[in-house]
Amino acid sequence: MIRPLDDGRKRIQCVEVLGKDNNNLLLISVYLPSTGSHNHYEEFLDTIDQLNEIVLKYQDTHYMIIGGDLNEDLGNIDRINKRKDYLEKFVKEAGLKYENEGKTFVKVNGEECSELDYFLHKLGRIKPTNKQVISSIMNNTSDHLSIKMKILYGISNDADCKNLTSDCTNRAIRWDKDDIDLYAAMTNEQSDAILNMPLDTLEQATSVLEQVHEFLNDAAVTCASNKPRYKAKPKLNVWSADIKLALDEMRKYYAQWVKQKNQRTQKIIYTNKD
Template sequence: MPRGYGGVAILWKKNLVKLVTTLSIGDERIQCIELSGNQKLLFIAIYLPCKSSDNHLDKLYECIDQLHEIMEVYKATHQIIIGGDFNENIFNENNSNRKRYILDFKSDHNLSTTEVGITYTHTSGNSSSAIDYILFQEKFRECILNIEKADIFSNVSDHLPILLRLKYELPCRNSEIQNQSTSNDVRWNKTDKDKYKNLIEEGIALLKDKPQNRTELDKAFVTLNHTITKATVKVAPKKKI
């Protein structure tokens, strides 16, 4: 896929690296990883063709057919989560071939989702739609705590991120993961606290005295977080490798 025209990627926290397996299935529009917890979990990230692309219908059919194959292989042994840009509003009243093909796939595998509203706004600002979704198997509904749009001030994409909260048990015997998750703690007893205090005060001085609205408050909060992070990095003792 040409640079600048999309694609998919899946990121995970470093403390999960020993539990994550990348899978060589899919293509540039479909990427998969397996998380080995008490119940194996398959994450599928997708980017379906947009309507303006050449042969978009055939390409969409091809992507959905690949998803059918993946579901058939893994649905008996894994909990499966599918998320990404579907480039189609599956909740509106249109009855396009694209929508029907996606909904047939959803029905064939007993998949569900939650409507979260508008997720995409065209760069011109003249149009918007709901085209981003997270699908889950109905039999695992009790594991889905919430699906919602994430309100992230620093987001610069024309898509709004969707947040899934999932009840999932990681292996309790994996002490390495637990130790790794706390390995980035700052050793405050060995930091220059005066320097840290001065850096924080310099950052606070750049803030407006009293934010006048929600936007200014959000900006102040982000700036303060960045100030604290930068100050911590500068005074934290360098770890020996």
């Protein structure tokens, strides 16, 4: 019922949703270049041209929603530049609609300053809800606020999609197959170092977040069970309650050893400073 498409390049991702009565929906995620790069203007125009090609290709067969960071404020009439003119021309010629509902970009000091994130849509008789800017997500570490829009849309059932082939992946976490104790020990070891890092500037905060992401990913890969499930029964069952108890004890002592090691390292650092 849902499948990715090859249209677009690195800044554009397309997904097709198969609807009832062949009323298919094309979802396009886009990130237009900011003004910070050397060739941002040429890359901005090139990405718009790619979007235009996709719209022309699917406009007669699909409803469309283009969502993402456009890096231009379409609601700010005082801001005039060639990038914005090119974007507005594309929106008008493609017959796309959008709403200005509030600022979505936040400065480092917490000030909401411009509206850069949009849903550009071409939905025919489908009436979407107005775009909502969501500022209440506490764990949002981005400098952009999330946006939301709803539509009432009928999706094809399995019988309509029986001729399609798709890769179905079960992404449910098998906690009983993962080494949770080892994961906790590895993350605790890295967390002590992270907590002592400075967070005074945006660059420092970004560096800390990148390191947190890296060691969480490494711990997950190390502790996850990637082996294929062995369906046949083992000939000899060597696992026992005593072995499980011994393994649990070993992991507990390992975690204590790591903690003590970190404490000794900190004392040495403080001694050297003195």
